[in-house]
Amino acid sequence: MRMIVEGVSYAYSKSKVLKDVSFEIGKGECIAILGTNGVGKSTLLKCLNKVIKAQSGKITVGTTNLDSMSGDELAKVIGYVPQNGSFPDSTVFDAVLLGRKPYIKWDATKNDLEIAEKVIKSLSLEEYAFRKVNHMSGGEMQKVSIARALAQQPSVLLFDEPTSNLDLKNQLEVIGIIKDIVREQQISAVVTMHDLSLALRFADKFIMMKNGNIYAMGGMEIITPENILEVYGVNVSIEEYNGHKVVIPN
Numbered sequence: 001m002r003m004i005v006e007g008v009s010y011a012y013s014k015s016k017v018l019k020d021v022s023f024e025i026g027k028g029e030c031i032a033i034l035g036t037n038g039v040g041k042s043t044l045l046k047c048l049n050k051v052i053k054a055q056s057g058k059i060t061v062g063t064t065n066l067d068s069m070s071g072d073e074l075a076k077v078i079g080y081v082p083q084n085g086s087f088p089d090s091t092v093f094d095a096v097l098l099g100r101k102p103y104i105k106w107d108a109t110k111n112d113l114e115i116a117e118k119v120i121k122s123l124s125l126e127e128y129a130f131r132k133v134n135h136m137s138g139g140e141m142q143k144v145s146i147a148r149a150l151a152q153q154p155s156v157l158l159f160d161e162p163t164s165n166l167d168l169k170n171q172l173e174v175i176g177i178i179k180d181i182v183r184e185q186q187i188s189a190v191v192t193m194h195d196l197s198l199a200l201r202f203a204d205k206f207i208m209m210k211n212g213n214i215y216a217m218g219g220m221e222i223i224t225p226e227n228i229l230e231v232y233g234v235n236v237s238i239e240e241y242n243g244h245k246v247v248i249p250n
């Protein structure tokens with residue numbers, strides 16, 4: 001479903017973090033949100049999921065304004081994977097099944113259990129399924145968080161640095177899975193990222209943030225040494241290697 005973000009602003013007490021941010025995400029699109037530490041990427045994701053309420057602006061998914069949705073309605077439409085997700089004291093299977101909560105009326109149905117099982121398999125978490133989630137490593141927990149959001153089957157997925165705790169193989173695997181799901185199910189994903197080369201492999205669109213606003217937005221063509229210097233203050237070269245663009249600090 002299409003998500004339209006119009007003029008979103010947010011301040012924590014007096015410090016303005018987001019200033020009039022507007023953009024759109026189409027079906028089947030992955031957008032990478034880029035920018036320095038503290039620029040407001042996580043704050044933006046939290047506003048998109050109503051974890052915090054934007055002080056001005058409007059966010060619509062399909063034709064529905066987020067403000068008019070109940071908690072369960074919102075959870076069926078938007079899945080959010082925070083930077084450091086927390087879990088109740090449960091097994092991995094039950095933690096993933098929690099993603100089905102907005103759909104469950106009394107007890108989980110066969111369909112809910114099958115969805116949880118399928119998602120666990122797709123993220124290669126089978127061998128952990130009956131382990132306690134709170135006894136897992138940071139990277140394993142990050143995968144469980146992602147699995148829980150996928151089990152929710154939302155139209156828009158929001159990921160806050162989904163690869164920050166993952167090793168190289170898992171980074172590529174998780175990014176690949178997100179991309180495949182977005183394409184196959186024609187949903188949308190908004191992903192904050194620090195690794196520009198990984199973002200270039202993954203995203204269809206990029207938003208570069210600076211000073212609480214969007215500095216540049218568009219396709220791969222906006223990831224230029226000039227924009228990177230302006231946004232991150234670092235001189236880089238962008239080279240092509242094996243068909244992939246990579247960002248190399250000079």
Ligand SMILES: Nc1ncnc2c1ncn2[C@@H]1O[C@H](COP(=O)(O)OP(=O)(O)OP(=O)(O)O)[C@@H](O)[C@H]1O
Nearest residue numbers: 012013017035036037038039040041042043044192
């Ligand atoms: N709960 C809060 N109360 C007050 N200030 C906050 C709060 N959360 C974040 N901030 C401030 O808002 C600004 C934006 O934070 P945010 O977490 O959105 O940045 P970010 O771009 O996601 O950073 P990072 O890349 O380091 O994760 C920062 O200056 C941060 O210190």
